[in-house]
Each structure stands twice: as C-alpha cells, then as structure tokens.
Amino acid sequence: MDIIELRQVTKNFGSLTAVDDLDLKVPMGTIYGFIGPNGSGKTTTIRMIMNILYPDQGTILLFGTRQRNQRLDHVGYLPEERGLYKKMKVYDVLKFHGELKNGKNLKQEITYWLRKFDLTAWTDKKVEALSKGMAQKLQFIATVIDRPQVIILDEPFSGLDPVNSEILRETLLELQKSGATIIFSTHDMNMAEKMCDYIFMIHKGKKVLDGTLNDIQNQYGSDTIRIQTELGAGALEELKGIEKISDFGQVQEIRLNTQADSQTILAEIMKKSRVLRFEITRPSLHDIFIRIAAPERKEDNHA
Amino acid sequence: MIFLYALQLPKERRTTMRKILIIALREYRAAVKTKSFIVGLILVPVLMGGSMAAFMIFKDNVDTDDLKIAVIDHSQLVREALQERARLRNETEIFDKENGEKIKPAYILEFIQPDSINPFQQKLDLSNRVRSGELHAFVEIGPSILHPDSIQENTMIRYYSEHAFMDDVRYWFSDPVNNHIRQLRLNEMDLAPEETRDLFYWINVEGMGLVEVNKKTGDMQEAEKTNELQSFLVPYFMVLLMFMLVMMSAIPLLTAVMEEKMERIAEVLLASVTPFQFMLGKILGSISISLTIAAIYVAGAILTVHQMDMGDMIPYRILPWFFAFLILFVIMTGSVMAALGSACNDNKDAQNLQFPAMLPVILPLFILVPVMQNPTGNLSTWLSLFPPFTPTLMLVRLATPVTIPAWQPYAGLIVVVLFTILSVWIGGRIFRTGILLQGQKPTLANLISYALKG
Known part of the structure; x- marks a missing residue:
C-alpha cells in the first residue's frame, strides 16, 4: 500500500514553478530519500504533503485519502529550519508536541527518548540553554515522541556531529523496523545510498529520478572505472574514450564514453604506470546527482 | 464549560477543540509564569494606589515660604479689607490646628501707589521684581470696581505672575475684593445686613437619579443623590x-x-x-x-x-x-x-x-x-x-x-x-x-x- 501518493502536483510561487506536475508514490514501511540541489522543490513538496502549503494543481493522498488534516496526527515532521519555544523547558516542549499529536504514554516516551539521545540531564532546562546540536536532537524527539506512522524529515543530518548522525541513523532504522514509513531529504549522498529503499530526485521542480538505488544505477550502466595507480592522475592524461575524470587524490574515477572499451583503457594505463586497483563499477549516487544537477560544471573534462 | 462543550462534539471537532486548548494553555502558561507578568500584575495597582496616596500626602504639602504680593489699588477702596483678610488668613489658616506647624505660605501684601504718569513703567518694574523673585505676583485693581463703567478695563482685577493660570493666590483675591465692594454698595443703599441675608443666599442644584419602582416590593423608590x-x-x-x-x-x-x-x-x-x-x-x-x-x-x-x-x-x-x-x-x-x-x-x-x-x-x-x-x-x-x-x-x-x-x-x-x-x-x-x-x-x-x- 502506498502511504503517500502525489498525482500531477504543481505548485507555483508567482511566476516560479517550484514543483511541476509531480507524481510520487511512497510505499508503506520504506525509507524514501529526497535528493536534489538547493531550491529544486524538495521542501515545497514536503510542505505540500504536510498540508502547510496547498498545491495549485493535482492531488495528494495520505493514507489513501485526500482528507489529510486528521491523518496528519499520524505524521511526524521535522522542518528544515528548526523552531522551538526558547523559554520552554525541554520536558514541557516534548509534552506539548506529544499532546498536540495525541501521543500516548508521553511520560514514558519522553524519558525513553531523552535517555536515548543523552539529554536526560537537560530535562528541566530551558531550550535556550541547549547547544545547536542538542536543540536539533530535541526537535527530532519532538517529531517522533508520539510514535507516528509516517516520519518526514527535512535535512535531519545537517548540523549533527558524526556520533549523533550515527545515533539518528540507527534510530531511523529502528523506527522503520517498528513499522514507520520514513521520508527524509538530504544532501548527504552517502547516507542516502546506505539508508534509503527508494530515492527520489527533484531538479528544477521536476522529478528526474525515482526508484531503488539499484534501478537508478542500472539506468546509467557500468560506465565507471575506479582506479588506483602509482602515478596517480598523471597516468590518465591523454587517454581516449574518457568522458570525465574525478580525482580524489589516492583514487580516481573515470567515466567512459559509450563506445569506449575498458580493457583498452586498462592496457593504455598499464603502459604508463603500475596499476594497484582497477574496478569497473556503476556510478555512485553522488556522481549521478552531479551528472543531473551540474552537467555544465564538468570538473575535469578530458573527453 | 468549554470542556463540557468539547465532550459533546464529534471526534473531528473534539480533536480540533483539543488542539486549540493545548495551544491556548501553552500561551497562558508562557504568559502567567513569567516574572514580568507577576511584577506587572502587582505593579499596576501599586503604582495606581501609590500615585493616589502620593497625591493625598502631597496635596497639602506645599511650599510654605511667605509670598509677597504687590497691590496697585486704583479704586482706593479695598486696601483695608484686603489687609484684614490677609491678616486673618495668616493668623488662622496657615498653621496645622493640631501641631501648630506651618503648612501654607503667609500672604504679605505691599500696596503701591498707582503711577498715573507712566503706569506701564510701573508695571514693568513690578514685573521685573517678580522675575527677580522679590515678589510672587502683583495685582492691579481697576478704578471703577464699585460702579462699573463702560470701560471694561476699569472694572477688572488683574493678576500678574509667572504662572497666573495655575496660581492659587489669584483665586484668593476675588473673594475679599468682591465681598467688600458688595458691602459698600449695600451701605450706599442704606440696607441693614439682616435685610440682605436672603438676597445673597445661593442655592445649589442637587444632582439626582430618577425615581423608580422597586422590582421586588413594587413600591415607589425615591431617587438617589x-x-x-x-x-x-x-x-x-x-x-x-x-x-x-x-x-x-x-x-x-x-x-x-x-x-x-x-x-x-x-x-x-x-x-x-x-x-x-x-x-x-x-x-x-x-x-x-x-x-x-x-x-x-x-x-x-x-x-x-x-x-x-x-x-x-x-x-x-x-x-x-x-x-x-x-x-x-x-x-x-x-x-x-x-x-x-x-x-x-x-x-x-x-x-x-x-x-x-x-x-x-x-x-x-x-x-x-x-x-x-x-x-x-x-x-x-x-x-x-x-x-x-x-x-x-x-x-x-x-x-x-x-x-x-x-x-x-x-x-x-x-x-x-x-x-x-x-x-x-x-x-x-x-x-x-x-x-x-x-x-x-x-x-x-x-x-x-x-x-x-x-
């Protein structure tokens, strides 16, 4: 069952079309990653799902119905820019948000989540006393305090240190295991690759990718070679059949032309340097993102 | 009341009502729990009560330094009367009756002979004396106050000071002057004081509400003052x-x-x-x-x-x-x-x-x-x-x-x-x-x- 469905949804802001004729289906129990450059329409899409913005055209179904107001009680939402009452105490903030969502066993839930995110000592402190990272964790707890069936997170990992990012990642996977459907937008392609069952990319208001990572990578085929040589990027100079080289220092990634033969290229490189590693692979999500979002900004085009 | 109403509503409306109440409760708590709210709550009546108390305390607590007032009496009729009333006031009204403490300034009157040649120069000199603080004010009593003529200026009492509008002394002059010239007019008519008593009996208009019928007893009820x-x-x-x-x-x-x-x-x-x-x-x-x-x-x-x-x-x-x-x-x-x-x-x-x-x-x-x-x-x-x-x-x-x-x-x-x-x-x-x-x-x-x- 699709827990969220968008049918031909369009949203304009004046003359700007922020979301253009968008179709999307989010199956129940999955983790769906929203990716896209800044200003591509991710937040607008999320806000429309949350009924904060109204689409100019199209239909949005939540739990299979257009009557979303009541259903929104089962959706937790973490906006891109965090907003908490600074003068409220941590416990009161969580109780307030839990009550608004008609959450059950709030006292136990608050204790559980504060302990999980190492905020127990801050229970009676005011929000203004928290660091930015702590406030972000608190905002996340407020989002899930009522154990919603759907969790929508706009850039949940931004601003978190690696330890807290890891805690958040584990928590999201736990919530998914307990039956929640999770949507999150991110610029961290690595996190999206590792966590998401489905990835949706929006660019200039239009859907450009939608599917599992495997499906998306299959669309692009095995046109990428990951190579490590003793000469480094110098071994790749003046090679034919290469569309792009991305130099990561120790390792280089080569995108091949459609007619290029990987074995011919390997032979050419071996004439110049010892090859320590040679891997024919599919493009990473990061690479796919850049191919779509910035085709004009080729970092190192040797084609 | 609102809660009872909320209980009778269908589920969707109940949820709406519940959410409104949760937001309202947060607003209420956020406001009333602040120190500024409690301080404001106490401070407003304290300030209002305090300002009223201060008014009561200070209303009689005026500057008690004696006030010297010059009088140019063109009529030559009221000098004695004014001096007598000033003496009486200075003896009886300016001291607290219980502890004898001086609570008001004494009025010291200085009578000036009118300068018929250069009256403006005289008034300028007196004004300068007021400005220098030597005098509190000066009063000019017109020549025709007993029998007003067609020239309005001749029948006026003029009070000159730096703050004439708000000055209590100004109001004090009216009574002794008018009482005295009224008595002089009566004397001219040769009327005995007992004959004129009714003539000057002033009747106030009393403000009353309306007469109404008592709703419980049905009796007519006198209007209240x-x-x-x-x-x-x-x-x-x-x-x-x-x-x-x-x-x-x-x-x-x-x-x-x-x-x-x-x-x-x-x-x-x-x-x-x-x-x-x-x-x-x-x-x-x-x-x-x-x-x-x-x-x-x-x-x-x-x-x-x-x-x-x-x-x-x-x-x-x-x-x-x-x-x-x-x-x-x-x-x-x-x-x-x-x-x-x-x-x-x-x-x-x-x-x-x-x-x-x-x-x-x-x-x-x-x-x-x-x-x-x-x-x-x-x-x-x-x-x-x-x-x-x-x-x-x-x-x-x-x-x-x-x-x-x-x-x-x-x-x-x-x-x-x-x-x-x-x-x-x-x-x-x-x-x-x-x-x-x-x-x-x-x-x-x-x-x-x-x-x-x-």
Missing part, C-alpha cells in the same frame, strides 16, 4: 481596566506571532494544527490571560471598596457586560494583531504596524469625557454602536448613573459579535497566508490580497 465620584470614577476605572487588559493580552500577539514566524516555530506547529486552530489557540490564550487579570483586579477592587464602606459604588449589574465586552474585544483585537503579526518579517515591520493597529483601542479614550457627560446624546449613541469602539464606549455609557435605552447594550453586543466574527474570518485568511510567506512586506495591498485569496 448623584454621586460625582461614582459618575466618573466607576466608568473610568472600568474603561481603563479594559484598555489595560487588551494592552496586556491582545496587543502582544502581534510581536509574539511575528517571532514565532521568524523563529520557524510556526512551521513546526503547522504540521500539527491548522493555521486557524493555531490562531484561535493563541487568541483563547489571550482571553484566559485577560480574564485572570480582570478577575484579580475586579475582586481586589470589590474588596477594597467594601473595606472603605463604599460598597454601593460597585456596579454589579454592569460586571456581566464588562466581561462579555472584554472577551469580544480581546478576540476582535487579538485576531487583527495575530493576522498582522503573521504578515511581518522583522521587528521594524511590527513596530510600523503596531501603532495604527492600536488606534481602535486608543481612540475611544479620547472621547470618553464627552460620552460620560452626555451618555444618551446622539454622538455617544452612534459612536458606541460603531463596533471597534463599542466595548469601550457602551461600557462607559452603562457605567454612568444615567439610564440608557435597554436595547442599546444588546444591539452593541450583536454588532460586536458580528464584527468579531468578521475580524476572525479575515484575520484567519491573512494569518494562513502570511505565516508562511517570507520576505513580503506587510503593505495594505498585500494584506488585502491575503484576505481575498486566503
């Missing part, structure tokens, strides 16, 4: 209390909503509640805050007035009107303030809008006195039926001892209820759009556009 204190103090107190409550509860919504918008709290909440529920919750919070303060102050005022044995002054019949109009006034003003706050992007926007938005609350205060003086006049009636002014002006009209037509408060109530519904509806439409829009200035055109498009 008009109490000046009651006529002015009660309406003033009630209107000022209402003004203060609106200022403390509804007006702050403008900046509160603006801050919630700018700090993105609104977006978080809008994932849980609709904009309309959010706005109504905030307004309900404001009503609770104003009712709390009103209950404390009204109860305090009733207790204080009873302690002072002036319980008759309390207009119990008006209290339900007071609370009804207060609630509507807070909703009306609150919805406008919340809507404007939602359209603001920074403090500057809020400051620019605050004053014009407060005008409907402030303006009735400027026309309070004419309405109190003539509560049944056409101007008072029509202004009190103009919805933004109704809560204040209808209350004033109800609080004065004058009986206004019985239908008018009800008509005012209906008009205000309708206007409040309109305010909430328009406010809600502006709020819904404004709360999420960033970077748009809250111009009149934008506000109208939000209201129309919703």
Whole structure:
C-alpha cells in the first residue's frame, strides 16, 4: 500500500514553478530519500504533503485519502529550519508536541527518548540553554515522541556531529523496523545510498529520478572505472574514450564514453604506470546527482 | 464549560477543540509564569494606589515660604479689607490646628501707589521684581470696581505672575475684593445686613437619579443623590481596566506571532494544527490571560471598596457586560494583531504596524469625557454602536448613573459579535497566508490580497 501518493502536483510561487506536475508514490514501511540541489522543490513538496502549503494543481493522498488534516496526527515532521519555544523547558516542549499529536504514554516516551539521545540531564532546562546540536536532537524527539506512522524529515543530518548522525541513523532504522514509513531529504549522498529503499530526485521542480538505488544505477550502466595507480592522475592524461575524470587524490574515477572499451583503457594505463586497483563499477549516487544537477560544471573534462 | 462543550462534539471537532486548548494553555502558561507578568500584575495597582496616596500626602504639602504680593489699588477702596483678610488668613489658616506647624505660605501684601504718569513703567518694574523673585505676583485693581463703567478695563482685577493660570493666590483675591465692594454698595443703599441675608443666599442644584419602582416590593423608590465620584470614577476605572487588559493580552500577539514566524516555530506547529486552530489557540490564550487579570483586579477592587464602606459604588449589574465586552474585544483585537503579526518579517515591520493597529483601542479614550457627560446624546449613541469602539464606549455609557435605552447594550453586543466574527474570518485568511510567506512586506495591498485569496 502506498502511504503517500502525489498525482500531477504543481505548485507555483508567482511566476516560479517550484514543483511541476509531480507524481510520487511512497510505499508503506520504506525509507524514501529526497535528493536534489538547493531550491529544486524538495521542501515545497514536503510542505505540500504536510498540508502547510496547498498545491495549485493535482492531488495528494495520505493514507489513501485526500482528507489529510486528521491523518496528519499520524505524521511526524521535522522542518528544515528548526523552531522551538526558547523559554520552554525541554520536558514541557516534548509534552506539548506529544499532546498536540495525541501521543500516548508521553511520560514514558519522553524519558525513553531523552535517555536515548543523552539529554536526560537537560530535562528541566530551558531550550535556550541547549547547544545547536542538542536543540536539533530535541526537535527530532519532538517529531517522533508520539510514535507516528509516517516520519518526514527535512535535512535531519545537517548540523549533527558524526556520533549523533550515527545515533539518528540507527534510530531511523529502528523506527522503520517498528513499522514507520520514513521520508527524509538530504544532501548527504552517502547516507542516502546506505539508508534509503527508494530515492527520489527533484531538479528544477521536476522529478528526474525515482526508484531503488539499484534501478537508478542500472539506468546509467557500468560506465565507471575506479582506479588506483602509482602515478596517480598523471597516468590518465591523454587517454581516449574518457568522458570525465574525478580525482580524489589516492583514487580516481573515470567515466567512459559509450563506445569506449575498458580493457583498452586498462592496457593504455598499464603502459604508463603500475596499476594497484582497477574496478569497473556503476556510478555512485553522488556522481549521478552531479551528472543531473551540474552537467555544465564538468570538473575535469578530458573527453 | 468549554470542556463540557468539547465532550459533546464529534471526534473531528473534539480533536480540533483539543488542539486549540493545548495551544491556548501553552500561551497562558508562557504568559502567567513569567516574572514580568507577576511584577506587572502587582505593579499596576501599586503604582495606581501609590500615585493616589502620593497625591493625598502631597496635596497639602506645599511650599510654605511667605509670598509677597504687590497691590496697585486704583479704586482706593479695598486696601483695608484686603489687609484684614490677609491678616486673618495668616493668623488662622496657615498653621496645622493640631501641631501648630506651618503648612501654607503667609500672604504679605505691599500696596503701591498707582503711577498715573507712566503706569506701564510701573508695571514693568513690578514685573521685573517678580522675575527677580522679590515678589510672587502683583495685582492691579481697576478704578471703577464699585460702579462699573463702560470701560471694561476699569472694572477688572488683574493678576500678574509667572504662572497666573495655575496660581492659587489669584483665586484668593476675588473673594475679599468682591465681598467688600458688595458691602459698600449695600451701605450706599442704606440696607441693614439682616435685610440682605436672603438676597445673597445661593442655592445649589442637587444632582439626582430618577425615581423608580422597586422590582421586588413594587413600591415607589425615591431617587438617589448623584454621586460625582461614582459618575466618573466607576466608568473610568472600568474603561481603563479594559484598555489595560487588551494592552496586556491582545496587543502582544502581534510581536509574539511575528517571532514565532521568524523563529520557524510556526512551521513546526503547522504540521500539527491548522493555521486557524493555531490562531484561535493563541487568541483563547489571550482571553484566559485577560480574564485572570480582570478577575484579580475586579475582586481586589470589590474588596477594597467594601473595606472603605463604599460598597454601593460597585456596579454589579454592569460586571456581566464588562466581561462579555472584554472577551469580544480581546478576540476582535487579538485576531487583527495575530493576522498582522503573521504578515511581518522583522521587528521594524511590527513596530510600523503596531501603532495604527492600536488606534481602535486608543481612540475611544479620547472621547470618553464627552460620552460620560452626555451618555444618551446622539454622538455617544452612534459612536458606541460603531463596533471597534463599542466595548469601550457602551461600557462607559452603562457605567454612568444615567439610564440608557435597554436595547442599546444588546444591539452593541450583536454588532460586536458580528464584527468579531468578521475580524476572525479575515484575520484567519491573512494569518494562513502570511505565516508562511517570507520576505513580503506587510503593505495594505498585500494584506488585502491575503484576505481575498486566503
């Protein structure tokens, strides 16, 4: 069952079309990653799902119905820019948000989540006393305090240190295991690759990718070679059949032309340097993102 | 009451009501738990009581340095009379009767021979003496005060000082001069004092209410004497209390909503509640805050007035009107303030809008006195039926001892209820759009556009 469905949804802001004729289906129990450059329409899409913005055209179904107001009680939402009452105490903030969502066993839930995110000592402190990272964790707890069936997170990992990012990642996977459907937008392609069952990319208001990572990578085929040589990027100079080289220092990634033969290229490189590693692979999500979002900004085009 | 009502509603409406109440409760707690609220609650009556006490303490505590006043008596008739009255005053009125302490200044009169050649130079010299502080003032008594002639200046008493308008000494001169010349006129007519006693008996007009029938006994009831204190103090107190409550509860919504918008709290909440529920919750919070303060102050005022044995002054019949109009006034003003706050992007926007938005609350205060003086006049009636002014002006009209037509408060109530519904509806439409829009200035055109498009 699709827990969220968008049918031909369009949203304009004046003359700007922020979301253009968008179709999307989010199956129940999955983790769906929203990716896209800044200003591509991710937040607008999320806000429309949350009924904060109204689409100019199209239909949005939540739990299979257009009557979303009541259903929104089962959706937790973490906006891109965090907003908490600074003068409220941590416990009161969580109780307030839990009550608004008609959450059950709030006292136990608050204790559980504060302990999980190492905020127990801050229970009676005011929000203004928290660091930015702590406030972000608190905002996340407020989002899930009522154990919603759907969790929508706009850039949940931004601003978190690696330890807290890891805690958040584990928590999201736990919530998914307990039956929640999770949507999150991110610029961290690595996190999206590792966590998401489905990835949706929006660019200039239009859907450009939608599917599992495997499906998306299959669309692009095995046109990428990951190579490590003793000469480094110098071994790749003046090679034919290469569309792009991305130099990561120790390792280089080569995108091949459609007619290029990987074995011919390997032979050419071996004439110049010892090859320590040679891997024919599919493009990473990061690479796919850049191919779509910035085709004009080729970092190192040797084609 | 609200909770009982909420229980009877279908589930969807119950959820809506519950969310509004949760927002309202948060608003209420956030306001009443602050130190500034408690300090303000105590400080207002303390300041009001303190200023009244200070007035009582200092009203007789004037500068007791003797005042020297020069008198140019062109009539040559009142010198002795003035000297005698000044002597009498200085001996009997300027000392506290209990402890003999001097509490008022003595008046020292210096009679100056009129300069018939250069009278202006004489007055300039005296003026300079006043300026230098040697004299407090000087008085010029016209030559024809006994038998006024056609030249008005000749029959006047002129008081020259730096602050003649507010100077008590000026009023003191009138009595001895007029009494004395009146006596001189009687003497000329050769009338005995006992014959003239009735001639100068002054009769005051006593202010009375209207005769009415006692509703319980059916007996006719004598009209009551008009109490000046009651006529002015009660309406003033009630209107000022209402003004203060609106200022403390509804007006702050403008900046509160603006801050919630700018700090993105609104977006978080809008994932849980609709904009309309959010706005109504905030307004309900404001009503609770104003009712709390009103209950404390009204109860305090009733207790204080009873302690002072002036319980008759309390207009119990008006209290339900007071609370009804207060609630509507807070909703009306609150919805406008919340809507404007939602359209603001920074403090500057809020400051620019605050004053014009407060005008409907402030303006009735400027026309309070004419309405109190003539509560049944056409101007008072029509202004009190103009919805933004109704809560204040209808209350004033109800609080004065004058009986206004019985239908008018009800008509005012209906008009205000309708206007409040309109305010909430328009406010809600502006709020819904404004709360999420960033970077748009809250111009009149934008506000109208939000209201129309919703």
